[in-house]
Amino acid sequence: MTEQELVKGCLSGRQKCQEELFRRYSGKMFGVCLRYARHRMEAEDVLQDAFVKVFEHLPQFAFKGSLEGWIRKIVVNTAIKTFDRKHFTHEQIGIDPGWDAIAPDTPGDASLLEKDLLLIINRLPDGYRLVFNLFAIEGYGHQEISEMLGIQESTSRSQLVKARKYLQEQLALLEKEETIGKEKFQAGA
Amino acid sequence: MKADGKIDDLFRKALGDKDYSPPMHLWPGVAQRLPKPFLSPRRISRWAVLAFGLGILLCSDGRMDNQRQVRKDPAGPTAQIATPASSLSRSIPPSDQASIDENPSLHTAQRAEASAPGKIPRRAVSAARITFDASQPAPLPAADQGQKLFPNQPATQRQPENPATSEGSVDKRRGGMALPFVAKRNTPFPLMPLEDAVPSVKFLGERWFAGVDFSFSNDWMQRSLYAKNPGDEAYVLLRNTSEALRSANTASLRLSLVAASGITLRGGIQVARFNEMFSYSTEKQEIQYIPRRDAGGSVIGTDTVFQLVRTINGQMNRFQTIDIPLTLGFEFPLGKTNFGIHAGPVFNMAFYQRGKFLAEDGERIVDFSSSTPDAYPAFRNRLGMGFYGSINISYPLTPALHLFAEPYLRVFPGSVTNTDYPLEQRYRTQGVFVGIRKMMGPYWMNLRP
Numbered sequence: 001m002t003e004q005e006l007v008k009g010c011l012s013g014r015q016k017c018q019e020e021l022f023r024r025y026s027g028k029m030f031g032v033c034l035r036y037a038r039h040r041m042e043a044e045d046v047l048q049d050a051f052v053k054v055f056e057h058l059p060q061f062a063f064k065g066s067l068e069g070w071i072r073k074i075v076v077n078t079a080i081k082t083f084d085r086k087h088f089t090h091e092q093i094g095i096d097p098g099w100d101a102i103a104p105d106t107p108g109d110a111s112l113l114e115k116d117l118l119l120i121i122n123r124l125p126d127g128y129r130l131v132f133n134l135f136a137i138e139g140y141g142h143q144e145i146s147e148m149l150g151i152q153e154s155t156s157r158s159q160l161v162k163a164r165k166y167l168q169e170q171l172a173l174l175e176k177e178e179t180i181g182k183e184k185f186q187a188g189a
Numbered sequence: 190m191k192a193d194g195k196i197d198d199l200f201r202k203a204l205g206d207k208d209y210s211p212p213m214h215l216w217p218g219v220a221q222r223l224p225k226p227f228l229s230p231r232r233i234s235r236w237a238v239l240a241f242g243l244g245i246l247l248c249s250d251g252r253m254d255n256q257r258q259v260r261k262d263p264a265g266p267t268a269q270i271a272t273p274a275s276s277l278s279r280s281i282p283p284s285d286q287a288s289i290d291e292n293p294s295l296h297t298a299q300r301a302e303a304s305a306p307g308k309i310p311r312r313a314v315s316a317a318r319i320t321f322d323a324s325q326p327a328p329l330p331a332a333d334q335g336q337k338l339f340p341n342q343p344a345t346q347r348q349p350e351n352p353a354t355s356e357g358s359v360d361k362r363r364g365g366m367a368l369p370f371v372a373k374r375n376t377p378f379p380l381m382p383l384e385d386a387v388p389s390v391k392f393l394g395e396r397w398f399a400g401v402d403f404s405f406s407n408d409w410m411q412r413s414l415y416a417k418n419p420g421d422e423a424y425v426l427l428r429n430t431s432e433a434l435r436s437a438n439t440a441s442l443r444l445s446l447v448a449a450s451g452i453t454l455r456g457g458i459q460v461a462r463f464n465e466m467f468s469y470s471t472e473k474q475e476i477q478y479i480p481r482r483d484a485g486g487s488v489i490g491t492d493t494v495f496q497l498v499r500t501i502n503g504q505m506n507r508f509q510t511i512d513i514p515l516t517l518g519f520e521f522p523l524g525k526t527n528f529g530i531h532a533g534p535v536f537n538m539a540f541y542q543r544g545k546f547l548a549e550d551g552e553r554i555v556d557f558s559s560s561t562p563d564a565y566p567a568f569r570n571r572l573g574m575g576f577y578g579s580i581n582i583s584y585p586l587t588p589a590l591h592l593f594a595e596p597y598l599r600v601f602p603g604s605v606t607n608t609d610y611p612l613e614q615r616y617r618t619q620g621v622f623v624g625i626r627k628m629m630g631p632y633w634m635n636l637r638p
Contacts, residue, residue, distance in 0.1 A: 015220065018220065018223065019216060019220070022211070022213075022216050022219060023211045023213065023216075024211075026211040026212055026213075026215070026216075027208045027209045027210055027211045027212075028206065028207070028208045028209075030209045030211075030212050031204065031206075031207035031208065031209050034209075035204055044212065044215055047212065047215060048215050048218050048219050048222075051215075051219045052219055052222045052223065055219075055223050055224075056223075056224065113203060114203050114204060114207060117199070117200060117203050117204055118204065121200065121204070132200075135197075136196070136197035136200055136201060137197075137200060137201050137204060137205050164196055164197075167196055167200075168196060171196070171199075182483065182489070185489060185490065
């Protein structure tokens with residue numbers, strides 16, 4: 001089924017097409033959500049919300065770009081909005097925003113390096129994580145990020161620098177752990 | 190800066206376009222939140238069938254009207270009212286019949302009717318509007334027995350009473366009716382009452398009209414679950430959380446007898462279906478062995494990952510009832526529209542079910558489909574008696590074809606579950622039947638006493 005047929009099927013309300021669209025793009029989008037969320041459950045929530053929005057706004061998709069890019073944009077925006085909402089809720093009820101920052105339960109098909117990188121990214125403070133994801137992985141500029149997050153451009157820059165510094169430290173730590181592990185393994189062998 | 194770029198590249202390459210296996214266990218949650226299309230393909234097909242049926246009925250009725258039109262038109266302004274063939278064939282001797290055939294002024298319709306013995310015009314409403322040409326005398330054969338058979342006859346009889354519009358002698362052999370007479374131009378026959386246009390019978394001192402109703406309804410249903418013992422309350426909760434009501438619909442075919450006074454008797458068959466979604470999750474453990482490699486790429490060990498995979502499944506449960514409603518009601522006209530109120534018992538003939546749900550222990554999933562030989566014996570095959578009440582609004586498209594809408598309530602006070610099953614499950618449905626009523630024609634006429 002081509003992309004166009006899939007979209008038309010979804011627009012006519014055929015559930016099989018909707019399911020096929022979800023099957024086709026949810027894997028990649030889940031990866032996006034895992035980067036923005038602090039753990040797997042939050043990523044699942046974001047993915048569900050995002051796909052509901054995708055189906056709701058599908059009539060507005062004009063086939064001008066790729067469907068995947070369009071869906072990705074919705075997923076990223078949903079992730080940002082979820083973060084805002086969550087942050088606000090935590091502030092209202094007086095809970096530390098980091099309360100549910102538990103170790104991520106990453107998918108089984110992620111390799112060890114990916115798992116480690118994902119773990120490091122998930123441990124980043126919310127603001128750092130969002131800016132780093134948007135700048136380094138999605139490729140947005142600081143001006144766009146400042147508009148998307150409603151922050152100053154300078155804030156975006158400084159958060160990116162801090163995020164990189166934190167990641168560097170974490171990577172160094174990981175490398176050190178691996179070296180120790182390797183030495184132990186060799187000593188044991 | 191170089192180090193910064195390296196970090197960005199590392200994360201972008203590793204995570205930027207990472208494609209995981211689709212998390213399909215999230216799909217039911219997404220599907221549930223999607224806006225339902227106003228007309229799903231299945232719903233469209235249902236409405237198409239209904240529209241098709243309605244179209245056939247309308248077309249058949251329209252075709253009859255066209256035939257009547259053909260009978261009127263050939264003689265143009267000198268057209269006469271079409272006399273029933275039965276009255277012609279019975280009242281006119283063969284010799285006179287021959288003279289009618291030779292008389293060019295005699296309306297073609299009479300001959301057309303005469304060539305179809307036994308055929309009775311079911312409605313003469315449109316015929317009653319025919320006007321006459323004063324310049325052309327036209328013989329009108331009398332109908333000694335047609336008075337009974339042709340509802341418009343009283344109107345034709347009034348015409349000779351007017352000296353300005355009638356002339357000629359009275360033929361004693363034909364029941365003393367005056368013929369021929371000359372009708373005045375643009376003198377319309379009065380419209381006959383609607384009830385005269387629809388065949389009826391006299392019974393119990395009342396004049397009864399019969400009609401066949403066909404209707405369909407998309408229903409709202411309510412299900413109630415009660416625990417027979419207080420200890421089973423948890424099971425009620427479990428079933429309520431794992432099952433969701435989806436949709437219900439009912440199709441109905443009924444015979445309606447409406448008395449001239451407004452009393453209505455109804456009986457027929459109703460087929461109703463309730464759909465429910467049963468969601469359950471299954472879990473299984475997956476073991477994954479991941480090789481650990483050193484910087485050179487050689488395997489230095491393996492990591493074993495135990496993962497609990499949870500899958501959410503959906504099962505559409507279907508319950509179907511076949512009922513016979515018998516109702517007593519009252520209908521009254523308000524303008525052209527008829528209003529009615531009906532109530533009575535509903536006798537359930539059969540109750541079928543297909544699907545799965547959680548067993549009493551809350552852990553097993555059992556199949557209760559009535560077609561399965563070793564089905565879980567939770568449900569009954571018959572529900573006994575219920576109650577049906579409705580309000581009816583109908584509008585005559587033609588005297589013989591009515592369009593109606595009927596908001597209704599149907600309740601089965603008894604439980605649909607067996608006595609051994611720990612819960613009582615009851616249903617109540619409301620909906621609006623939309624359908625057509627076809628008043629019965631010549632077939633009903635044949636039943637006249």
